[in-house]
Amino acid sequence: MNSVISFALLILVASMAFGGITTSAYAADDPAILKIVKRTQEQISNQISDDSSDKIKKLFEEGTQQVESLEKSLANDDTSAANEHFLSAMKIFKEISRHLTTSASNVTSQDEVSSVKDTVQNPSNDLQRLQSYVDNLKTIAKKHDASINFSELDELFSKARQQISDHQFAQALDTIHEIKETIVDVNKELREKASEQESQRAKAYVQKYLEQLDRLIENAKNQGVSDEIIEKLEFAKDSLSSMDDPRQIIDEIRKIMSLKDQFELTKNDRLESRILQVEKTLSRLSQIDGVDEGDLLDARDTLENIKQNLNDGEFETANEQLRDLAKQLTEIKNSS
Numbered sequence: 001m002n003s004v005i006s007f008a009l010l011i012l013v014a015s016m017a018f019g020g021i022t023t024s025a026y027a028a029d030d031p032a033i034l035k036i037v038k039r040t041q042e043q044i045s046n047q048i049s050d051d052s053s054d055k056i057k058k059l060f061e062e063g064t065q066q067v068e069s070l071e072k073s074l075a076n077d078d079t080s081a082a083n084e085h086f087l088s089a090m091k092i093f094k095e096i097s098r099h100l101t102t103s104a105s106n107v108t109s110q111d112e113v114s115s116v117k118d119t120v121q122n123p124s125n126d127l128q129r130l131q132s133y134v135d136n137l138k139t140i141a142k143k144h145d146a147s148i149n150f151s152e153l154d155e156l157f158s159k160a161r162q163q164i165s166d167h168q169f170a171q172a173l174d175t176i177h178e179i180k181e182t183i184v185d186v187n188k189e190l191r192e193k194a195s196e197q198e199s200q201r202a203k204a205y206v207q208k209y210l211e212q213l214d215r216l217i218e219n220a221k222n223q224g225v226s227d228e229i230i231e232k233l234e235f236a237k238d239s240l241s242s243m244d245d246p247r248q249i250i251d252e253i254r255k256i257m258s259l260k261d262q263f264e265l266t267k268n269d270r271l272e273s274r275i276l277q278v279e280k281t282l283s284r285l286s287q288i289d290g291v292d293e294g295d296l297l298d299a300r301d302t303l304e305n306i307k308q309n310l311n312d313g314e315f316e317t318a319n320e321q322l323r324d325l326a327k328q329l330t331e332i333k334n335s336s
Contacts, residue, residue: 034074037089041067044093047100056099063092120169123176127160130179137186146193153182202246208279209253211307212272213237216260218311232259271310274322278303281329291336299328 041063048060066089073082134153141148156179163172217233236259240252260269282299285291302325309318 034071037067037070037086040090040093044096044100048096053099056096059092059096059099063089063096066092120173122164122169123160123172124164126176127157127164127172127179130176130183131157134183134186137183137190141190141193144190144194144197146190146197148186148190148193150186153179153186156182198246199244202249203244206240206243206249208276210237210241212275213240213256215272215307215311219313222311222313229259271315271318271322274326275303275306275310278322278325278329285329285332285336288333288336291332295328295332299325299332302328 044060044063048056066085070082070085070089073079073085134150134157137148138150140146141150156175160172160175160179163169163175213233213236217230217237220230220233233256236252236256240249240256243249243252282296282303286296302321306318306321306325309315309321
């Protein structure tokens with residue numbers, strides 16, 4: 001291979017191996033050209049490992065084929081073919097170099113991210129505090145018979161615990177953030193349900209209190225209380241019957257109690273309180289298996305008779321009946 005070949009070889013060697021391509025042409029002898037191409041091939045080969053992508057490995061095979069073809073062209077003094085194989089080989093090696101540089105950059109970025117993640121502290125304590133808080137929410141929901149779905153929170157807690165177990169602290173922090181957002185939604189739902197139940201309980205209490213107020217008004221009439229006082233009590237009753245806001249109900253009942261104190265109409269308050277207690281006892285007994293329904297029916301009839309005596313101002317009779325009824329209910333309870 002003593003012939004002199006004059007085409008663009010050397011200009012591509014340096015430019016492709018170190019970053020650029022020119023179009024200048026210089027003369028060089030064959031061994032020098034081949035040495036430069038193979039040196040570039042060797043440098044690329046040293047950068048390729050088993051972990052390199054299939055694409056990079058395939059490109060290197062193509063580049064190697066072009067180098068082999070270049071050797072044959074030089075041996076046959078085929079200048080045109082040698083030029084073509086040289087350009088192709090160096091173009092392929094440059095592309096491989098670009099891919100290797102990009103891959104190295106990505107690995108460095110991933111290492112940096114991993115390094116940052118490794119500095120995140122174990123968030124187990126935060127997770128435990130949140131779990132205790134959610135356990136309290138569950139207790140409150142059960143106490144108020146509020147149908148709150150905690151399954152999403154339970155799944156998030158399981159996910160966070162697994163992430164912590166796997167030392168994926170950064171991911172666990174993300175999950176904990178999701179838990180906090182979900183807790184906000186659960187809290188809102190629980191408040192809404194609690195408010196709704198509070199309103200329902202307030203309405204139920206109003207109905208009971210209206211019954212007492214009816215008896216009070218009837219009793220006041222039997223005692224000859226003035227029409228002015230009766231009108232005030234009846235006005236208070238009408239106002240109370242149209243309310244469903246717990247705070248308004250409390251305020252109105254306070255006004256009624258003030259009227260009772262002002263006009264000495266509190267004599268039957270203790271009996272009314274005992275009547276409410278008897279009604280609660282009857283309600284509980286009705287939910288117990290084995291209680292004789294006939295006994296409960298007699299007890300309810302007696303209670304209605306007591307209320308009528310209260311209407312009529314027969315306080316002593318009502319009081320005696322309440323004592324007897326309390327004993328009767330105790331016997332029913334013991335026999336069940």
